[in-house]
Amino acid sequence: MTYQALNDRTVVAYVRACPAMERVFSQDAPLSAKEVGDGNLNLVFIVTNGANPRQSAVVKQALPYLRVAGESWPLTRERMRFETQALLLYNELTPGLAPEVYAHDDEMSLVIMEYLGEHEIMRKVLVGRKPLPNFVGHISTFMARMLFFTSDLYLTGVEKKALQAKYINPHLCKIQEDFVYSNPFMESPENKWNPLVDAEVQAVRANRGLKVAIAEVKESYMAHAQALIHSDLHTGSIMVNENDTRVIDPEFAFYGPMGFDVGAVLENLVLNYLTHYAHTLDPEQRVEYQAYVLDMVRGVWTEFARKFEALWIENNKGELPPAQYWDFTGGQEAFAEFRHRYISGILRDTAGHGGCKMLRRIMGIVSVWDITSIEDLEKRALVERLAIRIGSRWIMARNEIDSVEDLIDIVVEETKGVNV
Amino acid sequence: MTYQALNDRTVVAYVRACPAMERVFSQDAPLSAKEVGDGNLNLVFIVTNGANPRQSAVVKQALPYLRVAGESWPLTRERMRFETQALLLYNELTPGLAPEVYAHDDEMSLVIMEYLGEHEIMRKVLVGRKPLPNFVGHISTFMARMLFFTSDLYLTGVEKKALQAKYINPHLCKIQEDFVYSNPFMESPENKWNPLVDAEVQAVRANRGLKVAIAEVKESYMAHAQALIHSDLHTGSIMVNENDTRVIDPEFAFYGPMGFDVGAVLENLVLNYLTHYAHTLDPEQRVEYQAYVLDMVRGVWTEFARKFEALWIENNKGELPPAQYWDFTGGQEAFAEFRHRYISGILRDTAGHGGCKMLRRIMGIVSVWDITSIEDLEKRALVERLAIRIGSRWIMARNEIDSVEDLIDIVVEETKGVNV
Numbered sequence A, B: 001m002t003y004q005a006l007n008d009r010t011v012v013a014y015v016r017a018c019p020a021m022e023r024v025f026s027q028d029a030p031l032s033a034k035e036v037g038d039g040n041l042n043l044v045f046i047v048t049n050g051a052n053p054r055q056s057a058v059v060k061q062a063l064p065y066l067r068v069a070g071e072s073w074p075l076t077r078e079r080m081r082f083e084t085q086a087l088l089l090y091n092e093l094t095p096g097l098a099p100e101v102y103a104h105d106d107e108m109s110l111v112i113m114e115y116l117g118e119h120e121i122m123r124k125v126l127v128g129r130k131p132l133p134n135f136v137g138h139i140s141t142f143m144a145r146m147l148f149f150t151s152d153l154y155l156t157g158v159e160k161k162a163l164q165a166k167y168i169n170p171h172l173c174k175i176q177e178d179f180v181y182s183n184p185f186m187e188s189p190e191n192k193w194n195p196l197v198d199a200e201v202q203a204v205r206a207n208r209g210l211k212v213a214i215a216e217v218k219e220s221y222m223a224h225a226q227a228l229i230h231s232d233l234h235t236g237s238i239m240v241n242e243n244d245t246r247v248i249d250p251e252f253a254f255y256g257p258m259g260f261d262v263g264a265v266l267e268n269l270v271l272n273y274l275t276h277y278a279h280t281l282d283p284e285q286r287v288e289y290q291a292y293v294l295d296m297v298r299g300v301w302t303e304f305a306r307k308f309e310a311l312w313i314e315n316n317k318g319e320l321p322p323a324q325y326w327d328f329t330g331g332q333e334a335f336a337e338f339r340h341r342y343i344s345g346i347l348r349d350t351a352g353h354g355g356c357k358m359l360r361r362i363m364g365i366v367s368v369w370d371i372t373s374i375e376d377l378e379k380r381a382l383v384e385r386l387a388i389r390i391g392s393r394w395i396m397a398r399n400e401i402d403s404v405e406d407l408i409d410i411v412v413e414e415t416k417g418v419n420v
Helices: A008-016 A019-023 A079-093 A122-127 A135-149 A157-166 A170-185 A195-205 A208-223 A258-279 A283-314 A331-363 A377-400 A404-415 B008-016 B019-023 B079-093 B122-127 B135-149 B157-166 B170-185 B195-205 B208-223 B258-279 B283-314 B331-363 B377-400 B404-415
Strands: A031-035 A042-049 A056-062 A101-105 A110-114 A227-229 A238-240 A245-247 A254-256 B031-035 B042-049 B056-062 B101-105 B110-114 B227-229 B238-240 B245-247 B254-256
Touching: A008 A031, A008 A042, A008 A056, A019 A101, A056 A079, A079 A101, A079 A110, A079 A135, A079 A170, A122 A238, A122 A258, A135 A227, A135 A245, A135 A258, A135 A283, A157 B170, A170 A208, A170 A254, A170 A331, A170 B157, A195 A331, A195 A377, A208 A331, A208 A377, A208 B331, A227 A258, A258 A283, A258 A331, A258 A377, A258 A404, A283 A331, A283 A404, A331 A377, A331 A404, A331 B208, A377 A404, B008 B031, B008 B042, B008 B056, B019 B101, B056 B079, B079 B101, B079 B110, B079 B135, B079 B170, B122 B238, B122 B258, B135 B227, B135 B245, B135 B258, B135 B283, B170 B208, B170 B254, B170 B331, B195 B331, B195 B377, B208 B331, B208 B377, B227 B258, B258 B283, B258 B331, B258 B377, B258 B404, B283 B331, B283 B404, B331 B377, B331 B404, B377 B404
Parallel strands: none
Antiparallel strands: A031 A042, A042 A056, A056 A110, A101 A110, A227 A254, A238 A245, B031 B042, B042 B056, B056 B110, B101 B110, B227 B254, B238 B245
């Protein structure tokens, strides 16, 4: 079907005509649709059977334009191909941890997938101090499986490069190159920051050592083609409820450093931790939930590392290196050392990328709802100053980080004695 | 033109019919052709004007098969596309340092280029102890320009990824992944080594620390997409004479670590240095030429680093990072620090990749003519033992290397008191 933007009526006709949807909607069901996207980037329709609202689906369609920061970005509808490909791969490698894809149509730049009506965006859940007893287990499984099974540790060189070629994603990468690693740290018209932290923001922009370090972390983003990363795995790209976890919106997916994804999760948890100085006025409640969030940081890394290594031991058939490379006396100890050094490298990248992303949320184009929902600028500044200090220390310490406790210690040290 | 393998007669007809060749050959010139390739991988014809032998050209055509190590490799004729693309880019970025391309035909998997009748393969020249007064200048310019202008330091992210997508080269990469980083270091039927160094070869294969280090260097080859590297830049891929230097055979070209190319040049110079213990019996001549070769090692790195940095300062418009990122008090010092750390990283990679390649020439599928031309196995073993020690130390020391003198010191220390 030639591309045309759908509307509330045409989307229903489209879904009716789609054979793959017969397993979702009863025949002749009275379908209706509602557009719920912001209309600037993608159209998002919820299509429902009026006679049985449990039968529903989401249709997401790329519009042929995208406006960011007042500029026209050269973003074509091709981004939907990256999102669809990645979601299909998630369905295969991590079933139940991403929305199920029912159908897709590359010419129409659309994907039809499971409607997550019983899930919330994770940020809101964390700000609301709800428990998420399965999150650590789910997200660590998601990351361990996605990153391991798309890496040189599992694939042959030829298989990896074939997959990599499908995910050369220059325009979406450019957004992260600009807005994570460059623009926040220099004069750029779209940057926004709380005037109360102006001194701290300017200090970051003029900090020689930090600027060199951030440039080095950017190099890793641009040139370290380690695995198929989600590349936007913040807590706004994760839908949760008490039982369930779903990763959404992988249009940025490309071959990059694993630590970028892990760093995104940990950094967003730390930002959320900090915002409870504003969101949670009762000290007991605050201390308790902050400890809970910090335990998630510890748990996500620990479980990720454990599962990643277990997958590697069980499925050691990749190019890097072939299993028989370790066939010698002491070879299994050497293989273990290689694994541990490799996983330490992911943790160091996690610190670097996580730190950069923490800073950019304070001084770049777009913050996070956890912070922007703090209306009192003084309280917000307290959170932001802490984020700047912690993010900066994660970046500067990245090459000496040996354990997730080193990352947590920095959070604990910087928040010791915070008085609200 | 539909693919067909050419022969001495059809190649002449092909060249005659090629409009681009009118500027090389006079009209109605009596052309003749001679096949000079080994016929197993590519056809290589020299086409000459019998009436004016200065008018000549090389036609190189890929055959649709390649046998390596007794196995059938899934190498399609597509490799000629990589070679042609790279040669055209060299003509643009480093004119005079690669054969000039006159014409190419992707369907026929062929390229027509300058005949280098007055050049020799560099290995032979080095074994013959001839001076190459322009080599350091030429090869350092070639590498500095090719690597800088295809990197994130010069290109935008979008431009770099567009170029990278043209050079996803899985099958040729696989050859290096196997034969440089894996197979030489484990049991593999194609490995060949001098029985007199069997103990040393087995010791490398069972050296835990070294095996871990080689796996890490392989990771850099597979995942560090830093620049368009030649990826086979040994002294058999360089044609020279006293005035001139030409880089040939870039069919392995892909986005990889810069240190792989620099390491190939330095490592081949060091291997040649060592072989003079066998090739050059007169001690005075030997000491003199060895000093000359070691000066080339120093010169190639020093000039490469100097030119690379100068290009960067003059052309600082890449994505990594944008020039205005350094617009702050002290920013120029920070930019200098980033440059120096980046170039140090290339030197460390040079040590790692150069060391691996040195070892593989002693214990893998294919050695180098500098060594195989030593008939006396005892003398050859002396050279090979030194190469194993030096290569191993380059690899193990790679993360502490600060200057090319560190690499040279290892060569000098290991060869101190060698008695032949």
